Amino acid sequence: MNAVSILEVAKKAGVSIATASRVISKANYPVSASTRQKVMEAAATLNYAPNALARGMKTRRSNLIAVLVNDNTDPYFAEIMSGVEEVANEQGYLTIICNTNREPTKELHYLQTLRDYRADGLIFAGSGFGLPTYSQRLEEVIQVLREQGTAVVTLSQHSLQVPSVQADNFGGALQMTKRLLELGHRLIAFVTGPANLAVANVRLQGYMMALTEAGIMISPQLLLTGDFTLKGGEQAVQGLNYLPSPERPTAIFAGNDETALGVLSGLRRLGWQVPADVSVCGFGDIPLAQVMVPSLTTVHIDLRDLGRKGVFKLLSQLGHEEVANLEVMPTTVIERESTTTFSIAS
Amino acid sequence: MNAVSILEVAKKAGVSIATASRVISKANYPVSASTRQKVMEAAATLNYAPNALARGMKTRRSNLIAVLVNDNTDPYFAEIMSGVEEVANEQGYLTIICNTNREPTKELHYLQTLRDYRADGLIFAGSGFGLPTYSQRLEEVIQVLREQGTAVVTLSQHSLQVPSVQADNFGGALQMTKRLLELGHRLIAFVTGPANLAVANVRLQGYMMALTEAGIMISPQLLLTGDFTLKGGEQAVQGLNYLPSPERPTAIFAGNDETALGVLSGLRRLGWQVPADVSVCGFGDIPLAQVMVPSLTTVHIDLRDLGRKGVFKLLSQLGHEEVANLEVMPTTVIERESTTTFSIAS
DNA sequence: GCAGCTTTAGACATCGTTTTCTAAATGTTG
DNA sequence: CAACATTTAGAAAACGATGTCTAAAGCTGC
Numbered sequence: 001m002n003a004v005s006i007l008e009v010a011k012k013a014g015v016s017i018a019t020a021s022r023v024i025s026k027a028n029y030p031v032s033a034s035t036r037q038k039v040m041e042a043a044a045t046l047n048y049a050p051n052a053l054a055r056g057m058k059t060r061r062s063n064l065i066a067v068l069v070n071d072n073t074d075p076y077f078a079e080i081m082s083g084v085e086e087v088a089n090e091q092g093y094l095t096i097i098c099n100t101n102r103e104p105t106k107e108l109h110y111l112q113t114l115r116d117y118r119a120d121g122l123i124f125a126g127s128g129f130g131l132p133t134y135s136q137r138l139e140e141v142i143q144v145l146r147e148q149g150t151a152v153v154t155l156s157q158h159s160l161q162v163p164s165v166q167a168d169n170f171g172g173a174l175q176m177t178k179r180l181l182e183l184g185h186r187l188i189a190f191v192t193g194p195a196n197l198a199v200a201n202v203r204l205q206g207y208m209m210a211l212t213e214a215g216i217m218i219s220p221q222l223l224l225t226g227d228f229t230l231k232g233g234e235q236a237v238q239g240l241n242y243l244p245s246p247e248r249p250t251a252i253f254a255g256n257d258e259t260a261l262g263v264l265s266g267l268r269r270l271g272w273q274v275p276a277d278v279s280v281c282g283f284g285d286i287p288l289a290q291v292m293v294p295s296l297t298t299v300h301i302d303l304r305d306l307g308r309k310g311v312f313k314l315l316s317q318l319g320h321e322e323v324a325n326l327e328v329m330p331t332t333v334i335e336r337e338s339t340t341t342f343s344i345a346s
Numbered sequence: 347m348n349a350v351s352i353l354e355v356a357k358k359a360g361v362s363i364a365t366a367s368r369v370i371s372k373a374n375y376p377v378s379a380s381t382r383q384k385v386m387e388a389a390a391t392l393n394y395a396p397n398a399l400a401r402g403m404k405t406r407r408s409n410l411i412a413v414l415v416n417d418n419t420d421p422y423f424a425e426i427m428s429g430v431e432e433v434a435n436e437q438g439y440l441t442i443i444c445n446t447n448r449e450p451t452k453e454l455h456y457l458q459t460l461r462d463y464r465a466d467g468l469i470f471a472g473s474g475f476g477l478p479t480y481s482q483r484l485e486e487v488i489q490v491l492r493e494q495g496t497a498v499v500t501l502s503q504h505s506l507q508v509p510s511v512q513a514d515n516f517g518g519a520l521q522m523t524k525r526l527l528e529l530g531h532r533l534i535a536f537v538t539g540p541a542n543l544a545v546a547n548v549r550l551q552g553y554m555m556a557l558t559e560a561g562i563m564i565s566p567q568l569l570l571t572g573d574f575t576l577k578g579g580e581q582a583v584q585g586l587n588y589l590p591s592p593e594r595p596t597a598i599f600a601g602n603d604e605t606a607l608g609v610l611s612g613l614r615r616l617g618w619q620v621p622a623d624v625s626v627c628g629f630g631d632i633p634l635a636q637v638m639v640p641s642l643t644t645v646h647i648d649l650r651d652l653g654r655k656g657v658f659k660l661l662s663q664l665g666h667e668e669v670a671n672l673e674v675m676p677t678t679v680i681e682r683e684s685t686t687t688f689s690i691a692s
Numbered sequence: 693g694c695a696g697c698t699t700t701a702g703a704c705a706t707c708g709t710t711t712t713c714t715a716a717a718t719g720t721t722g
Numbered sequence: 723c724a725a726c727a728t729t730t731a732g733a734a735a736a737c738g739a740t741g742t743c744t745a746a747a748g749c750t751g752c
Contacts (some may be wrong), residue, residue, distance in 0.1 A: 072431065073428045075419070079419055089456075096440050118398070144393060168559055265638075265639055291580075
C-alpha cells in the first residue's frame with residue numbers, strides 16, 4: 001500500500017539519499033556517470049515515483065496552476081481552458097479547474113483552498129462580478145496570494161490590478177460594426193450581455209463608437225437586452241415584431257456567439273429569413289459558428305491562444321521577469337453566410 | 347514573501363504547535379474552549395493558511411482528484427467535468443483536468459504525474475484507445491496506482507477492470523431504434539463512431555439488436571461511417587444522394603449528437619428536408635440539441651449526474667466501502683422536431 | 693488525604709524530499 | 723612530492739504539518 005521512498009532507492013543503489021535525490025530531481029550537481037546509472041536502475045526496478053507533495057514543500061513550488069472560470073461547460077471558457085492545459089502540461093504543471101458559477105463565495109472559497117495548496121499561479125478567465133463589497137474582499141485575497149509568491153493573470157477586463165492578456169473586444173466590435181455599415185446597414189441592433197459583465201460592455205462601446213464615428217444616432221429601441229445565453233438571444237428578438245417595419249433593424253449584432261445562435265433561432269420562429277430579411281453576427285467564433293446553417297459571421301478570437309499566452313505570462317512572472325501589464329490580442333472579423341449587403345432598394 | 351506557518355500561530359497564541367494543529371485541523375481531540383479561542387484568533391490575525399502540501403504528506407491524502415478526458419472542449423466531456431467539479435468541491439477536493447487528446451503517451455505521462463502527486467482518485471471519462479500494446483501498459487500503471495491507495499473509476503466502457511458507472515448506451519440505442527420502428531421507419535441508417543471507440547460500438551449493437559428483433563435485415567449501405575465529429579456527420583451523408591430513391595433511408599440515427607448536427611447540416615446542403623424527407627436523431631442530448639432548428643430528437647444522458655456519481659464512487663472507495671463493480675445509469679429517448687412518422691403513402 | 697481517573701497540554705518523531713555544509717578522493721601544478 | 727584545486731559523495735538540517743506518547747492538572751470516591 002505504501003509507496004517506495006527515495007530512501008529505499010538510495011539503499012538499493014548503495015548510495016546516500018542525497019545523491020539519490022540529485023539524480024532523481026535532475027539537480028544541477030555533479031554525479032558520476034556510474035553512480036547515476038546505479039540510482040536510475042534502482043529507481044526503475046522499485047518503480048519509484050517521487051512524492052510531489054514532499055518536493056513541493058521543500059522547493060516552495062507546487063507546480064500547480066488553477067484556472068478560474070464561470071462554467072467550464074461554456075465553450076468560451078472550455079476553449080481557453082484547453083489552451084491553458086496544453087502549455088501547462090508541456091511545462092510540467094498540473095491544471096486545476098475552478099468553476100465559480102458566478103458565486104462570489106465559491107470563488108473566495110476556491111482562492112482560500114488554492115492558497116492552502118500553494119498554487120504557483122492563478123488564471124482568471126472570466127471577468128469579475130462587479131459587486132463592490134465583494135471585489136474589495138477579492139482584491140485583498142489576491143494581494144495576499146501575490147505576496148506569498150503566487151503569480152496571477154487575468155484574461156479579461158477585471159477590477160484586479162494584475163498582469164493581463166486580453167482579446168481586443170473593443171476593436172473587434174468596432175470593426176464588425178464598421179463592416180456592417182460598409183454593407184449598407186443603417187439600422188443595426190445590438191444584443192447586450194449581463195449588465196455587470198465588463199466584456200459585454202466593452203463590446204457595446206465598440207459598437208457605439210462605430211456608429212457615432214459614422215454620425216448615426218444610437219437608437220435605444222435597437223439596444224436589445226440579452227444575457228450571453230442562447231435563451232437570452234431567443235428572447236431578445238421577440239419584441240422586434242412589434243416595431244413598425246421602417247424601424248426594424250436590418251442587421252443584428254449579438255454580444256457573443258451563443259446569443260447569436262439564440263437570435264437565429266428566435267428569428268426563425270418569427271419567420272424572418274437570415275440573411276435575406278436581416279443580417280446577424282456574433283462575437284467569439286465558437287466552433288459551431290461555421291457549421292450552423294446559415295454559418296455565422298462573427299469576430300474571431302483565438303481563445304486557445306489566449307489561454308496559452310496566459311500561462312506563459314504566469315511563467316514569466318514566476319521566473320521573476322518583467323512583465324507587461326496589459327497585452328492585447330488582435331481579433332478579426334470573419335464573414336460567413338449570416339450577413340449580406342443591404343440597400344434601400346431591396 | 348514566505349507564508350506564516352503553524353509554528354508562528356502557536357507562538358502568538360502561547361501554545362505548543364501540537365495544540366495549534368489540533369484546533370486548525372479540526373482534529374478529534376479535546377482542546378479547551380479558551381485555548382481554542384486563542385489559537386483561532388492568532389490564526390486570524392496572522393492570516394494563516396495551512397500548507398496543504400505538508401498536511402497531505404503527513405496524512406497521505408492529497409485531496410486531489412483528476413478527471414481524464416479526451417478533450418475538455420467536447421461538450422460531452424465538459425458536462426461530465428462540471429458534475430465532477432461540483433461534488434469534488436462540495437467534498438473538499440480539488441479537480442485536476444487532464445486532456446489526453448487520444449494520445450496514449452500523453453495519458454501515460456499524466457498518470458505518472460498524478461502518481462507523483464499522490465492523487466486520491468482518478469476518473470476516466472472517455473473510453474480507452476483500444477491499442478492492445480498500449481492498454482496493457484495502462485493496465486499496469488493503474489494496478490500500481492490502486493495498490494498505492496488511489497481510487498479509480500471509469501465512466502464508460504473501458505478495458506480497465508475498475509469500478510464503473512455508465513450510461514445505458516445499449517439500452518438507449520435499442521429504445522431509440524424501436525421508437526423509429528414504431529414511427530413506421532424501415533430503412534434506418536446508423537452513423538458510426540470511431541471504430542476503436544467502445545461506446546460507439548455499444549450503441550451500434552443496440553441499433554442492430556432492435557432491427558434483428560424486428561426481423562429486419564441490416565443493410566450495409568445504411569451503415570455510414572462517422573467519427574463522432576461535426577465534419578464526420580456532414581461527410582457521412584454525402585453518399586446518400588447516389589442511392590436509388592427506394593433504397594434511401596427514411597431515418598438516420600447518428601451515434602452521437604455532434605454527428606447528428608453534422609448530419610443535419612449535410613442534409614441541408616443536399617437539399618433534403620428534415621423531418622419531411624428524412625428523420626434524424628442523435629445520442630447524448632447536448633444542450634444545443636433543443637435549440638437547433640429543427641430541435642433534435644435524441645437519447646438523453648444526464649452527464650453532469652454521471653460525473654457526480656463518479657466522484658461519489660471514488661469517495662466510497664476511499665472510505666473503504668464495498669463498491670458495486672458496475673452501476674448503470676438509465677437513458678431516455680427525447681422526441682423533438684427532427685423525427686416524425688413515416689408511411690409508405692407519403 | 694490519597695489512590696485512581698479523566699481531561700488537556702507539550703515534546704518529539706515522523707512524513708519524503710532538497711540543500712547546505714563538510715569531507716574524502718582525485719587531479720593538477722611547480 | 724608537497725601543496726592546492728577540483729570532483730564527487732555523505733550527514734544532517736530543514737520544509738510544515740500530524741499524531742503518538744508522556745505528563746501535569748483537576749476530579750472522583752473512600
